[in-house]
Amino acid sequence: VTTMRDVAITAQVSISTVSHVLNGTRYVEPATESRVRAVIEQLGYRHNHLARVVARGGRSQSIGVGVSSWTKPYFGAVVSAIDRAAARFGSTLLLGETSEDEEREYRLVNSLLERRVDGIVLAAGPRSGERTLPMLERATTPTVLLDRIHPATKLDQVGTENVEPTARLVDHLAQVHGKRRIGLISGLAGLSTTKERLLGYEKGLERNGIRIDPALVGHGGPSVQHGEQAAARLLAINHPPRAIIGANNEMTFGALRWLRRNQISVPDDVAFCSFDDFEWAELMTSPITAIAQDWTRIGIRAVSVLRARMEDPTAPHTIDQLSPNLTIRNSCGCP
Amino acid sequence: VTTMRDVAITAQVSISTVSHVLNGTRYVEPATESRVRAVIEQLGYRHNHLARVVARGGRSQSIGVGVSSWTKPYFGAVVSAIDRAAARFGSTLLLGETSEDEEREYRLVNSLLERRVDGIVLAAGPRSGERTLPMLERATTPTVLLDRIHPATKLDQVGTENVEPTARLVDHLAQVHGKRRIGLISGLAGLSTTKERLLGYEKGLERNGIRIDPALVGHGGPSVQHGEQAAARLLAINHPPRAIIGANNEMTFGALRWLRRNQISVPDDVAFCSFDDFEWAELMTSPITAIAQDWTRIGIRAVSVLRARMEDPTAPHTIDQLSPNLTIRNSCGCP
């Protein structure tokens, strides 16, 4: 490979002149400059970004992103938003998948830190409190936690409001459709999103004067299969629910799939609402009434929080939970 | 920040000993080693991966990935597969989005090259032949083109077989369901996938003795809206098609949305088949008969091609088009 040295030699200038041409960091005689540029072109020289970062002793113009799974539909939107936002100040993305696994998560974050990223955006998994978050708190690299809120940590956080919106789902089912036996299929245990949505569900029941029945909560998990099984269990109890709330994309999909395969009609046999919207919602047999998180806005916000933190590392840390949007369709029983 | 020097000093050893402890690259007295490790822990030292790469004069243990849009459902699966495959030999992913824009694509690839990635996986856009691919061919960085095949280039390529599978869709519609007026909503012009699927469509018509009617081809584009508009145009012609093939995810979604909004029933009024499957297919009003590309296998294959290329840069380049799987559901008219 060709280095700046090679360019300098063939262009008959010093290395520092080449460097300055490339960086536009001091005046260079137009004649010299074009000569240098010609040689660069001719030799096919390409700047070594890594060496530059080392020499500058600075950061790498890149931001690290860690999500649980690439195949979750919404991460596409967040990453896309982060990418665009980061690109506007010349940063590239370093990405990794954690699979909600504490070991993978820890290694990923460590590797991002070793690569001297300027900032980290992380959707921290259930056991991230053990090693990952403490490591991040010790490190001086600006970090923002995405989606899942970790109240105990001193890091910036951006996510969605969960409690009240979920309660509204219950309101709708109870007040508009007169449902009293409302079930919930909750997400992966240990995530704040799971806890908060469960909380919202209970809050909704209470304020509508409905007794909380633990049998109506189906505990799901990380995958669609968990949602499916939870639905199966929920529908097998004595007085099965007449309405169900899926706590996230996977739970909703799993539940709906089980219902359909078992010929249980939505909303006639059981009404359905979902926390998390999805693109195809309107094409479904019974278009799903769903809460849509604004992932694009969340991604953009995450980057701006990151930038703010870079400018002022000592500012008090912030927790931002954006409001999602409820779209009433037909699965709840609305015409 | 603390450097290896700091560790060396406080541990009372030379810098090289610290380096060797960290890299396990030569024998170190257990006592010394644990002393060094203790200091590392105590000082919160973290290896500077960038400096290491520069010093080694080698590559960066990272591979660059460029896709057109994070929000395409299938890229999640590919990236996930690439991530896992890359992780097995210690590589991290550097990601970027091109938006099918030649300028963004060029800048992205250039930036990946400057960051000295070990390899590049790129879903090259329609105009990538202008600057991006030539640059990649000049560079010595192993590259594999994903999804879209560029026959003119000397790079390795991995994608899906398009022609014959699309022709089979026509076979099915013609032979099983007796359709004669079969339309196609094609994808973004300039992509090989678009061309090949159009070719397969025509091949299918021909071998079933159906005259090719240009009016039955709706030219779509990059987005769902394009699919929607193409569907609208297709259904407005004189003898509208009695069956439609969506050439990809976006076209299918757009078309189905338009059909539903206009109360045109699938498959009764018009049968439908799709190139590209999607997770929610079975929950739709009329579950979609679709060709599923094996994105996970494609991702894994891409990485192994990359590795092969790293080992032998002079080997003849390969073009790999994997067979997709057709799932017959109901939108075609099957019960």
Add this chain to the structure above:
DNA sequence: GTGAAAGCGCTAACAA
């Protein structure tokens, strides 16, 4: 206007 030279943080002969 340009060049020499001292780093940046790390690796890897070479020497002891």
Add this chain to the structure above:
DNA sequence: TTGTTAGCGCTTTCAC
């Protein structure tokens, strides 16, 4: 078994 030292490719202060 460990230390010394010459790089890796680039940036940047001085000095001319």
